[in-house]
Amino acid sequence: MADAFLAVLRRDLQIALRRKGEVLNVLVFFIVVASLLPLGIGPEPNQLRAMAAGVVWIAAALAALLSLPRLFAADYADGTLEQMLVAPQPLALVVLAKVAAHWLTTGLPLAVAAPLIGLQYDLPADALGLLLASLLIGTPVLSLLGAAGAALTLGVRGGGALLGLLVLPLFVPVLVFGAGAVTSGLTGINPSSHLSLLGAFLAVCSLVGPWAACAALRVALD
Amino acid sequence: MLETSALACERGGLPLFAGLGFALAAGGLLRVRGPNGAGKTTLLRALAGLSRPAAGTIRWRGNPIGDDYRREMLFLGHAPGVKDELTVLENLGFAVRLSGRENGECGKALERLGIARLADLPARYLSQGQRKRVALARLALSAEIPLWLLDEPYAALDVDGIASVRDLCAAHLARGGLVVLTSHQDVDIAAAAMQALDLGN
The missing domain is CATH 1.10.238 (Recoverin; domain 1)
Structure with a gap:
């Protein structure tokens, strides 16, 4: 069973490595969006510090959204998804492996780049650490929820826009508590409750997300 | 080993076939024929457990198809699944x-x-x-997988390719495997028990 998980994970990472452009696009999009805002708003340090976490989290959610339509589309088009459904391995495991690969190629690079963005907003060192921590816990949730959305909109014309309408509202709690952790750290409040809630979301979504995605994939291929 | 009874499938609300019943034993070859749109692919997808038939049952070793069945079945569809x-x-x-x-x-x-x-x-x-x-x-x-479900295995293949597939299927049947395939071309696979199923008439 673990073999199928590793096989899918390895294959998806291999494909991502051979299509570096798509991975880089997402990262560059994230950096550009997060860097544009201070230019538009002006160089008032207190204002920038206050909005830094929110901006970074919104940029991360949009960047995740940008990469999600491709999650199942290629496998759907070339018949691999069909093979995943008829395989004896549990489909949820295959979906979980695809989500893990998606996170490693989008969420993780975003989280690692975020402290650099934070410097532009004049965030202090401990807030940069909090930003990194909140993204490391929160971006897997975006991938998990996004997978369910991507599966639901598979094969639908104009699915990209629909996917946005579907998953962005679901991203709200992650956004609120992710940005909240950094902001509370800045104002001297203990941020651990925010991070714990993010962790709870991650636990719930890693159970519910693949299950919902599996059900949607079975319907899409019926 | 593979049996269907009163099987009916539809596509987009349009009935394709109904009351389909066959039984395929070890070493048996079932060739599904029919004009375009007769439901050959739909039948194979139903047999593979990908789509749910509108009515009827599919049984493997006497049991309704389920998780264990997927271990004993190989399905190759139209799309090659090649990255x-x-x-x-x-x-x-x-x-x-x-x-x-x-x-x-x-x-x-x-x-x-x-x-x-x-x-x-x-x-x-x-x-x-x-x-x-x-x-x-x-x-x-x-x-070692007993049941092969092949949707148009000859499509896009040249003479040599068709011969390889034919030999592989013949060898599988000879060792007691089951093959269900759809094809528009003539199928001259050596089989002890060959059945033909005509859809769309």
């Missing part, structure tokens, strides 16, 4: 591992289908027929 970014060998290796088995003999399987020299070529350089051969190379590694 452009991966090499021929990586594609085959992944397909075999996904079906839960070791991928030791992949090189030999490619040889069997006459594409061993392409093993390290990225699949985006392959022709349609070569892609089909990559997908069909799994047959050479699936001797």
Whole structure:
């Protein structure tokens, strides 16, 4: 069973490595969006510090959204998804492996780049650490929820826009508590409750997300 | 071993066939024929458990098809499931591992289908027929899977390719396997028990 998980994970990472452009696009999009805002708003340090976490989290959610339509589309088009459904391995495991690969190629690079963005907003060192921590816990949730959305909109014309309408509202709690952790750290409040809630979301979504995605994939291929 | 009774399928609300019943025993070959749109692919997808029939039952070893069934069934659909970014060998290796088995003999399987020299070529350089051969190379590694469901295995193949598939199927039937296939071309597979199923009339 673990073999199928590793096989899918390895294959998806291999494909991502051979299509570096798509991975880089997402990262560059994230950096550009997060860097544009201070230019538009002006160089008032207190204002920038206050909005830094929110901006970074919104940029991360949009960047995740940008990469999600491709999650199942290629496998759907070339018949691999069909093979995943008829395989004896549990489909949820295959979906979980695809989500893990998606996170490693989008969420993780975003989280690692975020402290650099934070410097532009004049965030202090401990807030940069909090930003990194909140993204490391929160971006897997975006991938998990996004997978369910991507599966639901598979094969639908104009699915990209629909996917946005579907998953962005679901991203709200992650956004609120992710940005909240950094902001509370800045104002001297203990941020651990925010991070714990993010962790709870991650636990719930890693159970519910693949299950919902599996059900949607079975319907899409019926 | 594989039985259906009163099977009915529809596509987009349109009934394709109804009251379909057949029984296929070990070593049996079932060839599904019919004009375009008769429901050949739909029948095979139903047999593979991908789509739910509108009515009727499909039984394998006397039980309704379920999780255990997927271990004993190989389904190759229209789309070859070959990734452009991966090499021929990586594609085959992944397909075999996904079906839960070791991928030791992949090189030999490619040889069997006459594409061993392409093993390290990225699949985006392959022709349609070569892609089909990559997908069909799994047959050479699936001797222990009893039931093969092949949707248009001859499509896009040349004479040599068709001969390889024919030989692989004949060998599978000879060792007691079951083969269900759809084809518009003549199927001259040596089989002890050959049945033909005509859809769409």
